[in-house]
Amino acid sequence: MTNFNSQNYLKHISLDCVIFGFHENQLKVLLLQMKYSKEWSLPGGFVKNEESFEEAAKRVLQERTGLNNIFLQQFCVFSDPQRSKFNPAVKDLQESGTDPNLEWFSQRFISAGFYALVDFEKVHPLPDFFSDHCEWKALEEIEDLMMDHRKILNKALETLRLQLSYQPIGFNLLPEKFTMPELQKLYETILDKGLDRRNFQRKILSWKILNKLDERKKGGAYKAPYLYEFHLENYNKALKEGFSGSW
Amino acid sequence: MTNFNSQNYLKHISLDCVIFGFHENQLKVLLLQMKYSKEWSLPGGFVKNEESFEEAAKRVLQERTGLNNIFLQQFCVFSDPQRSKFNPAVKDLQESGTDPNLEWFSQRFISAGFYALVDFEKVHPLPDFFSDHCEWKALEEIEDLMMDHRKILNKALETLRLQLSYQPIGFNLLPEKFTMPELQKLYETILDKGLDRRNFQRKILSWKILNKLDERKKGGAYKAPYLYEFHLENYNKALKEGFSGSW
Numbered sequence: 236m237t238n239f240n241s242q243n244y245l246k247h248i249s250l251d252c253v254i255f256g257f258h259e260n261q262l263k264v265l266l267l268q269m270k271y272s273k274e275w276s277l278p279g280g281f282v283k284n285e286e287s288f289e290e291a292a293k294r295v296l297q298e299r300t301g302l303n304n305i306f307l308q309q310f311c312v313f314s315d316p317q318r319s320k321f322n323p324a325v326k327d328l329q330e331s332g333t334d335p336n337l338e339w340f341s342q343r344f345i346s347a348g349f350y351a352l353v354d355f356e357k358v359h360p361l362p363d364f365f366s367d368h369c370e371w372k373a374l375e376e377i378e379d380l381m382m383d384h385r386k387i388l389n390k391a392l393e394t395l396r397l398q399l400s401y402q403p404i405g406f407n408l409l410p411e412k413f414t415m416p417e418l419q420k421l422y423e424t425i426l427d428k429g430l431d432r433r434n435f436q437r438k439i440l441s442w443k444i445l446n447k448l449d450e451r452k453k454g455g456a457y458k459a460p461y462l463y464e465f466h467l468e469n470y471n472k473a474l475k476e477g478f479s480g481s482w
Numbered sequence: 483m484t485n486f487n488s489q490n491y492l493k494h495i496s497l498d499c500v501i502f503g504f505h506e507n508q509l510k511v512l513l514l515q516m517k518y519s520k521e522w523s524l525p526g527g528f529v530k531n532e533e534s535f536e537e538a539a540k541r542v543l544q545e546r547t548g549l550n551n552i553f554l555q556q557f558c559v560f561s562d563p564q565r566s567k568f569n570p571a572v573k574d575l576q577e578s579g580t581d582p583n584l585e586w587f588s589q590r591f592i593s594a595g596f597y598a599l600v601d602f603e604k605v606h607p608l609p610d611f612f613s614d615h616c617e618w619k620a621l622e623e624i625e626d627l628m629m630d631h632r633k634i635l636n637k638a639l640e641t642l643r644l645q646l647s648y649q650p651i652g653f654n655l656l657p658e659k660f661t662m663p664e665l666q667k668l669y670e671t672i673l674d675k676g677l678d679r680r681n682f683q684r685k686i687l688s689w690k691i692l693n694k695l696d697e698r699k700k701g702g703a704y705k706a707p708y709l710y711e712f713h714l715e716n717y718n719k720a721l722k723e724g725f726s727g728s729w
Contacts (some may be wrong), residue, residue: 247495282592284563314529343492345495345535397648398646402644477644
């Protein structure tokens, strides 16, 4: 395997990234398809000897999406002793002949899950060594994933849904200026259910994370909805502290 | 070092537990004091070759508290490459002479933080190999902790506070039957601020996780407050799904 020296990485430790993008009212996830086994997987990687988990995750994301400065969140560590018993990477390496890294990929890995919310339009998906495809899949399109990656994806979604009730969301997923119906649609997509328009608006406005602009959406009907942008100072404060209004 | 064979554990991987108890209106944390360096630390341990993180954390908790079936929650992984550069265990082992485990304790560790909420009354604190004290400390009493354990404790507290807005709390921290003022005091202690009595009661009752009993607190005044217990089915559902009422 080219350019990979397992001496540079910490044994037993890996990471997997659930990269969410929002496009045409669908929540999509960036996936890789492996060359030989054709299995689909989440983008992932290992931690270098002198790297933190966060640095490693940023590096993996940068490699797969071309993006820097992405909001990345650790959400769970997956450590079932059986999880890495059937790693398709091992099979792929075996098919390609004797590889010095076979032992590395055969070991037990404990993997930290990170999720990222990215601007769909700005991503240039790039496959890794094991894969020949890297593409966005809508949640409904995703069937089997390799190893426990389906479980990792589900846990990321569950975390994201819980976080909707105490942290802001939308920056990086929506265009810079957006309408209230667009923001509501994002929440409905993540929660997978319809929300009452007036309750939604009241709740969102009470958090004081939006600036209402003196501008309506272009190309719309006679009464096109007003545009909003995030009040980034309040948004980032709420991201750190939660919505203080809740107590 | 007695009974420790590093061959049985995964390299580079450790865990630290923040064990919270509630006693006399104070939030307390279980800490260990090391024999030689006298530094204070969180209870922690390593992951066996065939163990999950959760199993390892349960084992560590059982060893330090005597308790089984504790609600344990993973909350963050600490992976700063510098964090284990000054591990007092290494110094302790050096003082005690040549020890075959010196190399093990000198390696870089990535540590998963777990927190647990336990019934203060039921715990029998037990020191580990490196420590000669294991005791409860109120948050205000805690000064320096070894390595990044202060950071781990702070992050656990931050997580706990955020969770108060979307998940129930109190089971295992309060007696089986408790009054509304006692429950409010628990929230105020964790949040470190006073709450409005009526708002608190309205909010808590709206979550439908309490059964009001036809019984008042004994030994109280003429108008002693009513007792409540948790509605465990709803409580556990909310623990898993968050308060659905929030959307």
